[in-house]
Amino acid sequence: MQLLLNPYLIFIFHAALSALLTYWVLNRRLTMDAxxxxxxxxxxxxSAGGVGLLLSIVIGLLYLIPGTWPxxxxxxxxxxxxxxxxxxxxSKRLRIATQFTAALLVVFxxxxxxxxxxxxxxxxxxxxIWIVGMSNAFNFMDGxxxxxxxxxxxxxxxxxxxxxxxxxxxxxxxGALVSASTIGFLIFNWxxxxxxxxDVGSASLGFLFAxxxxxxxxxxxxxxxxxxxxxxIVDTSFTxxxxxxxxxxxxxxxxxxxxxxxNRTGWSHARLxxxxxxxGSIQGVTALGMLQIGEPQQLVIMxxxxxxxxxxxxxxxxxxxxxxxx
Numbered sequence: 001m002q003l004l005l006n007p008y009l010i011f012i013f014h015a016a017l018s019a020l021l022t023y024w025v026l027n028r029r030l031t032m033d034a035x036x037x038x039x040x041x042x043x044x045x046x047s048a049g050g051v052g053l054l055l056s057i058v059i060g061l062l063y064l065i066p067g068t069w070p071x072x073x074x075x076x077x078x079x080x081x082x083x084x085x086x087x088x089x090x091s092k093r094l095r096i097a098t099q100f101t102a103a104l105l106v107v108f109x110x111x112x113x114x115x116x117x118x119x120x121x122x123x124x125x126x127x128x129i130w131i132v133g134m135s136n137a138f139n140f141m142d143g144x145x146x147x148x149x150x151x152x153x154x155x156x157x158x159x160x161x162x163x164x165x166x167x168x169x170x171x172x173x174x175g176a177l178v179s180a181s182t183i184g185f186l187i188f189n190w191x192x193x194x195x196x197x198x199d200v201g202s203a204s205l206g207f208l209f210a211x212x213x214x215x216x217x218x219x220x221x222x223x224x225x226x227x228x229x230x231x232x233i234v235d236t237s238f239t240x241x242x243x244x245x246x247x248x249x250x251x252x253x254x255x256x257x258x259x260x261x262x263n264r265t266g267w268s269h270a271r272l273x274x275x276x277x278x279x280g281s282i283q284g285v286t287a288l289g290m291l292q293i294g295e296p297q298q299l300v301i302m303x304x305x306x307x308x309x310x311x312x313x314x315x316x317x318x319x320x321x322x323x324x325x326x
């Protein structure tokens with residue numbers, strides 16, 4: 001794949017741009033996150049730091065991948081309503097409505113629309129649920145210093161490598177933008193964090209990854225993005241099912257995700273961030289190998305990872321219950 005622009009210079013530029021914008025947001029203190037009984041930090045920490053990385057990504061999308069304006073527009077919608085929620089809590093109905101609007105925009109731009117056949121309508125519905133679900137799932141997983149940001153860096157990096165091998169230039173640039181912009185933010189978010197990502201960052205990243213998987217089908221295999229985010233998906237799914245079975249209100253904030261239970265049993269923020277980097281890297285390297293095999297073998301590998309993660313989640317939950325954390 002021949003690139004007209006130097007990817008290393010683009011990477012450095014967006015990492016620096018994101019860092020400068022995050023520093024600006026840090027000093028402006030748009031909103032403060034005060035510690036409460038559900039927090040994993042103490043004191044009050046500036047939030048909405050995701051504004052910097054979001055602006056860096058949107059700027060990059062506009063000049064590197066100009067044909068994907070619906071993706072950028074949906075990203076701005078998600079970012080705007082999430083920033084509003086960071087500054088002063090907005091209604092859940094407004095957030096969900098905005099997420100569905102952004103997802104519909106992406107699905108329509110991908111060529112899946114209301115007058116399609118029955119099978120395409122089913123794909124359309126799955127795509128919308130996938131985008132809205134991942135927007136929220138990534139947000140749920142942003143509960144520790146550097147944790148969600150580290151994951152975004154690794155996923156973006158491997159997305160770029162995979163796109164380079166498959167010769168999908170827009171996805172190459174998208175992955176590089178996410179990775180570079182999040183690195184600039186992580187300078188201030190690594191433990192101990194000086195600023196938090198906020199919903200504006202986490203929901204936007206979740207939306208962008210999920211939407212990219214839809215927009216760039218079929219060039220980008222359907223399983224790539226879900227597999228790169230598999231540890232996040234399993235943690236969110238397992239926790240939601242466990243809480244439903246326990247009769248808990250799944251719309252209420254909590255501290256019982258697997259990564260949060262590990263933190264409460266003694267794992268530090270930095271150690272858990274390193275864990276997500278390792279897991280994400282293993283998934284990334286495995287995904288590169290999976291490009292060389294057929295779909296049946298790919299499904300077997302994905303299923304094996306899912307079983308491992310669910311087994312690990314059961315083990316952590318059991319230990320947490322023994323310690324009175326559940």
